Amino acid sequence: MRNRFVRTSSILHYTGALLQFLGVIMLSPLILVAVYWDNGFNDNWGCVLAFLLPALGSFALGCGLYRVFRCEQLDTTGGMLLCALGWLAASAVGALPFVIGVGAGYLDACFEAMSGFTTTGITVFKGLGAMPRSIIFWRALTQWLGGIGILSFFLAITFRGSGAHHIFGAESHKISASRPAPGLYHTLQILWGIYAGFTLLCTLLFWAEGMSFFDSTCHSFTALSTGGFSPHDQSLEFYRINAARFPHWRLIEYTAILAMMLGGINFLVHYRVLTGDVKALWDNIEIRYWWALLAGFVVLIMFGTCLQCPEYWSTGGTSLLARVEENFRVTSFQVVSILTTTGFATRDIGAPCFPPLARQLFLVMMVIGGCVGSTGGGIKVQRVAILARSVLRELFKLRVSKKASSDLVVDGRVVPESEIDRVAALFFAWVALLVIGGGITALCTTELGAMESASGMFSALGNIGPCYISVTQMIEMPALVKVTYIVGMLAGRLEILPVLLLFSRRAWA
Helix, strand or coil: CCCHHHHHHHHHHHHHHHHHHHHHCCCHHHHHHHEEEECCCCCCHHHHHCCCCCCCCHHHHHHHHHHHHCCCCCHHHHHHHHHHHHHHHHHHHCCCHHHHCCCCCCHHHHHHHHHHHCCCCCCCCCHHHHHHHHHHHHHHHHHHHHCHHHHHHHHHCCCCCCHHHHHHHHHHHCCCCCCCCCCCCHHHHHHHHHHHHHHHHHHHHHHHCCCCHHHHHHHHHHHHCCCCCCCCCCCCCHCCCCHCCCCCCHHHHHHHHHHHHHCCCCHHHHHHCCCCCHHHHCCCHHHHHHHHHHHHHHHHHHHHHHHHHHHHCCCCCCCHHHHHHHHHHHHHHHHHHCCCCCCCCCEEECCCCCCCCHHHHHHHHHHHCCCCCCCCCCCCCCHHHHHHHHHHHHHHHHHCCCCCCCCCCCEEECHHHHHHHHHHHHHHHHHHHHHHHHHHHHHHCCCCCHHHHHHHHHHHHCCCCCCCCCCCHHHHCCCCHHHHHHHHHHHHHHHHHHHCCCCCHHHCC
16 A cells, blocks of 8 residues: 555544444444333334444444554544544434434434534434434433543543554543543543543432433433533423422532533543542632633623613512522523533523623633533633733733743743644634634524524534524524534534644645
8 A cells, every 4th residue: 555545544444443333332222222112202113223224334334444444553643634534424323313213314413413422412303302212312322422532432442552642632632631640541441430430420419309310311421521412302491390390400400510510620630639639629720710710600690680680680479589599590500501511501591581791601601611621612711721821921021021031831831832822723713613604604594693693603613502593493504504513513522623634635645
């Protein structure tokens, strides 16, 4: 084989291995088919075929790619290309159960699968309560796998070969450079161990608070992954609406806040806390910014509600204390949900209970996202801190002699200029994609205002579900807009560069 095709051959070889792995994973919803067979949820032979056929096809195609193409060590560029191609392949195959099982169009199915694997949470499905439980479980499972990263999960379980650190680093911007243990394989074991442990904890809490075990599992999958897919069209508002059946619905909302915060915090912080280093909760700039942003947004929105919607505070037969608690809970829920890019909802974010100030701040939160090393999307709190420090540094340079030392120091470490340049370039690319996506939405639709058109791309690129476009409107979006959002979701999950590399011929050589 000619040398210039070695990288391409290696990428296709590893993509084949990933497709084999995905084929095995796709058999797991068959357990739900057996449990809910003929139980009012349409889990029947159609659902068996919906998972069995794609699983066999994925495994067979994976075996073919794995055997035909040679394996060589991948560099960083190859790792990035593998990540982008792997995500596209997983979404293309993961869409098939939606096509076969519920008759969705393939574009809508790809949209839903990409939204799942990138933990975005935008949906084009309605009537979730009547869908087969196996299909609903598959939606949740795609987000759980995408939380820390399906390729990191693949590496942790099956892969110990050379070049793994390039795949890991390129696939998951969510894992910081620091590692809790020497060696990539042990690091991945620790991270997925914490992830699985938190998932089990949240499942048990939801279950104890009155959810069915199925709902508890799905919500824990999508809360920890900061994905936001729910088994119900109303998301977590379903439990408030049905308060007679779920008397502990307030506890459910507080538990969801906890679960989303666990997903939005750097998992290295979790590891340090679990090993007794409690200082990890405040001893670095990112976590301090994180707490400050959470508190600041909650206070601003509650204060804005008080000023702009004074009728919200009228007692209406309830005590003022109950009103304050409700406002705090609803506001905290939405701030945590959007800042961690989860997308769960207890109220429509465009509802009158949120003042205009809140709806503008929600867009800001979509861009910021969670911490580096978390399951959240967005630019990341650490990069926001670096950009803020860069502005202060420029002001310092204007006030003093240019010969004075002006290194950018974060947590006692000098940030290299190359890293500052990368953050600035990434921020520019984000803004450019937001403008392009919003422009395409505005050009292709006439019934949406400027904020609604912009919010769709904010949601896709930030890997967050809610936006000011309703599910019905999203379903009716033109194909070009849906394709734009699919690209935006992938770019947001992989931080743009791996997606751009897909279109570089020299990168494949």
